[in-house]
Amino acid sequence: MGILEVKGINKRFGGLQALGDVNLSIAENTVHAIIGPNGAGKSTLLNVLVGKLIPDSGSVLFEGTSVLGRKPHEINQMGISRVFQTPEIFADLSVMENVMIPCFAKRDGAYAFNAIGGVTKHTDIREQAEAILDDVNMLDKREMIASSMSRGDKRRLEMAMCLVQEPRLLLLDEPTAGMARADTNNTIDLLKEIKEKRDITMAIIEHDMHVVFSMAERITVLAQGTPLVEDTPDNIKGHPKVREAYLGEAQV
Amino acid sequence: MLGLNSRDTKLLLLVIALVIFAPFLLNPFPTASNLGESFNAGYPALMQRFVIFGLLVIGFNLLFGLTGYLSFGHAAFLGVGSFAAVWMFKLLGYNVLPALVMSTIIAGIFSVMIGYVALRRSGIYFSILTLAFAQMMYSIAYSDLIGKFVGTPITNGETGLQVYASDPQVLQGANAPVLPHLFGLEMNSQTTLAMGGWEFTFQVGYYFAAFFLVLGFYLSIRIFRSPMGLMLRAIKSNQTRMSYTGLNSKPYMLAAFVISGMYAGLAGGLMAAMDPLTGAERMFWTASGEIVVMAILGGAGTLIGPVLGAGMIKYLENIVSKIQKDFLELWFAFLPDWLEAAVVNIIYPFVGKGWHLTLGVMFMLVIIYLPGGMVEGGQRITARFKRKKKTDAPDGAKTPAE
Ligand SMILES: Nc1ncnc2c1ncn2[C@@H]1O[C@H](COP(=O)(O)OP(=O)(O)OP(=O)(O)O)[C@@H](O)[C@H]1O
Ligand SMILES: [Mg+2]
Numbered sequence: 001m002g003i004l005e006v007k008g009i010n011k012r013f014g015g016l017q018a019l020g021d022v023n024l025s026i027a028e029n030t031v032h033a034i035i036g037p038n039g040a041g042k043s044t045l046l047n048v049l050v051g052k053l054i055p056d057s058g059s060v061l062f063e064g065t066s067v068l069g070r071k072p073h074e075i076n077q078m079g080i081s082r083v084f085q086t087p088e089i090f091a092d093l094s095v096m097e098n099v100m101i102p103c104f105a106k107r108d109g110a111y112a113f114n115a116i117g118g119v120t121k122h123t124d125i126r127e128q129a130e131a132i133l134d135d136v137n138m139l140d141k142r143e144m145i146a147s148s149m150s151r152g153d154k155r156r157l158e159m160a161m162c163l164v165q166e167p168r169l170l171l172l173d174e175p176t177a178g179m180a181r182a183d184t185n186n187t188i189d190l191l192k193e194i195k196e197k198r199d200i201t202m203a204i205i206e207h208d209m210h211v212v213f214s215m216a217e218r219i220t221v222l223a224q225g226t227p228l229v230e231d232t233p234d235n236i237k238g239h240p241k242v243r244e245a246y247l248g249e250a251q252v
Numbered sequence: 253m254l255g256l257n258s259r260d261t262k263l264l265l266l267v268i269a270l271v272i273f274a275p276f277l278l279n280p281f282p283t284a285s286n287l288g289e290s291f292n293a294g295y296p297a298l299m300q301r302f303v304i305f306g307l308l309v310i311g312f313n314l315l316f317g318l319t320g321y322l323s324f325g326h327a328a329f330l331g332v333g334s335f336a337a338v339w340m341f342k343l344l345g346y347n348v349l350p351a352l353v354m355s356t357i358i359a360g361i362f363s364v365m366i367g368y369v370a371l372r373r374s375g376i377y378f379s380i381l382t383l384a385f386a387q388m389m390y391s392i393a394y395s396d397l398i399g400k401f402v403g404t405p406i407t408n409g410e411t412g413l414q415v416y417a418s419d420p421q422v423l424q425g426a427n428a429p430v431l432p433h434l435f436g437l438e439m440n441s442q443t444t445l446a447m448g449g450w451e452f453t454f455q456v457g458y459y460f461a462a463f464f465l466v467l468g469f470y471l472s473i474r475i476f477r478s479p480m481g482l483m484l485r486a487i488k489s490n491q492t493r494m495s496y497t498g499l500n501s502k503p504y505m506l507a508a509f510v511i512s513g514m515y516a517g518l519a520g521g522l523m524a525a526m527d528p529l530t531g532a533e534r535m536f537w538t539a540s541g542e543i544v545v546m547a548i549l550g551g552a553g554t555l556i557g558p559v560l561g562a563g564m565i566k567y568l569e570n571i572v573s574k575i576q577k578d579f580l581e582l583w584f585a586f587l588p589d590w591l592e593a594a595v596v597n598i599i600y601p602f603v604g605k606g607w608h609l610t611l612g613v614m615f616m617l618v619i620i621y622l623p624g625g626m627v628e629g630g631q632r633i634t635a636r637f638k639r640k641k642k643t644d645a646p647d648g649a650k651t652p653a654e
Contacts (some may be wrong), residue, residue: 088493
């Protein structure tokens with residue numbers, strides 16, 4: 001059984017069937033890509049996984065426990081972190097603070113009233129934060145206010161915020177969109193490196209086929225809210241149905 | 253020092269120095285002179301208000317400045333604190349210590365209840381909910397609804413609550429002062445120091461209240477710099493990210509709300525300790541609005557801003573509001589008559605009863621040009637001076653940008 005088991009998920013927005021009977025199993029310690037044309041329901045699926053949306057029917061099991069009906073912070077505490085399609089960061093805090101917050105959340109749980117000791121006194125937190133900033137090559141930007149950075153930097157920051165929590169399952173919604181080619185390659189290298197270093201499962205949504213094919217071990221193709229095929233990258237590349245539904249237009 | 257970094261320590265020492273030397277600093281003019289009579293603010297009753305409102309707004313700023321949640325009903329906690337303190341005077345006696353403890357606790361209990369409900373909403377709905385609760389509490393206090401229910405006055409309605417000789421005062425010693433005191437040290441006892449044309453008054457009550465201002469300021473620095481302060485700023489910045497980072501913002505919000513309510517309760521208790529009577533009007537919505545204006549004027553989200561804002565407004569309210577037309581005529585007597593009349597006529601609407609007009613104009617200018625309040629104004633001025641110094645220096649051009 002996979003680390004994440006999605007069974008029979010349906011979600012309608014008014015008359016629109018955003019997700020129709022989605023079944024998905026993500027094996028532990030793999031990189032699983034979910035691809036599909038715009039509006040296929042990829043982000044909606046992630047929203048269901050992290051507790052942002054409640055599906056109309058179906059079940060989601062993470063390491064054997066149901067996540068449906070849990071609050072987003074509870075799901076995160078179970079070990080699921082998510083990078084959003086449009087970066088969700090603490091825009092008016094510094095880069096360093098942005099990374100320290102998830103460290104505190106990981107160490108102290110959903111809430112802890114550390115109201116007296118200074119932030120800087122928590123050396124373990126600071127070291128963790130600096131280490132991850134070093135990994136994403138942002139250590140020199142640690143004092144910058146997050147909102148003043150480029151789109152690509154914001155994405156890398158958000159990724160660092162998720163990675164520093166050492167999640168069991170990392171959900172990435174178009175992590176390289178808006179990045180320059182060099183940054184995209186750096187991101188691929190970073191994620192691969194993390195993957196080698198420790199146990200982590202990644203579900204990655206991407207339009208950039210370069211990213212998909214250099215990372216994914218399994219690929220699910222989603223079209224109009226329903227999984228079309230699921231297979232290895234090599235088989236997906238040659239699959240006629242996929243070419244027709246997705247790859248053909250994406251590679252123009 | 254005391255777990256603060258050097259910048260914060262300096263700030264704390266500055267505040268301590270300001271409150272200790274306030275009787276001197278606020279009396280720049282000889283007491284009997286024209287200017288002294290109009291502009292000297294160093295008399296105990298006003299200095300008490302400076303520090304008590306400073307404390308109140310520091311607490312308010314812990315909620316509004318850090319989390320961005322604008323409570324429009326904070327005066328309710330102030331009022332509750334005052335009522336609790338006067339009740340302690342009535343039941344136990346005039347020692348201020350039990351009164352202050354009780355006013356802080358009772359305000360804390362009220363803020364848990366109100367915060368629990370109001371924090372279900374955010375933004376404008378939160379503000380409206382706090383306003384609604386505060387106005388409800390005001391009406392209950394003003395009509396003494398609870399008192400009618402239980403049969404004895406609780407808030408004593410329009411008359412207001414005060415201590416009567418017939419009150420139990422079970423702990424009041426036979427020789428204890430019949431005014432608020434701290435173990436015999438009367439709040440309104442004072443000594444006056446005359447130096448030349450100047451008179452400086454040092455009052456126990458003022459320094460007692462000032463002690464709590466300093467304590468409150470110190471605690472607020474600690475909270476600002478703590479992990480909890482960071483979480484509160486995270487709430488203001490992005491609650492979505494916060495929840496997907498595994499943090500539950502509700503308990504943090506409630507804690508901030510309650511802490512800030514307790515600050516208000518303590519401030520209310522101190523008001524009663526300075527003058528042992530209180531009424532419902534302390535809870536009226538305009539009083540809540542004044543707190544908001546003080547915080548924004550001084551600089552919401554900054555450490556020292558609330559103190560500056562409170563000081564500025566209390567100064568305008570008590571000093572500028574007392575300037576009369578004949579004072580103006582006196583000051584501008586050196587001008588030619590026609591010019592004097594013109595100047596006086598232009599200034600007059602902004603002083604005396606028209607001081608709200610001055611406040612309004614100031615508030616408008618601050619919001620538009622200095623969104624960071626007086627603190628931002630100060631920062632800009634110092635930055636300008638620094639830049640000037642740098643360019644004046646021979647190797648000024650080479651100093652790297654910060
Ligand atoms: N909260 C919502 N309310 C109504 N409709 C929604 C909502 N969220 C998504 N949708 C609709 O559901 C469909 C799937 O959207 P989704 O964002 O999941 O697509 P996607 O596969 O992530 O596309 P993209 O590649 O553009 O990000 C779209 O038609 C979208 O308009
Ligand atoms: Mg999407």
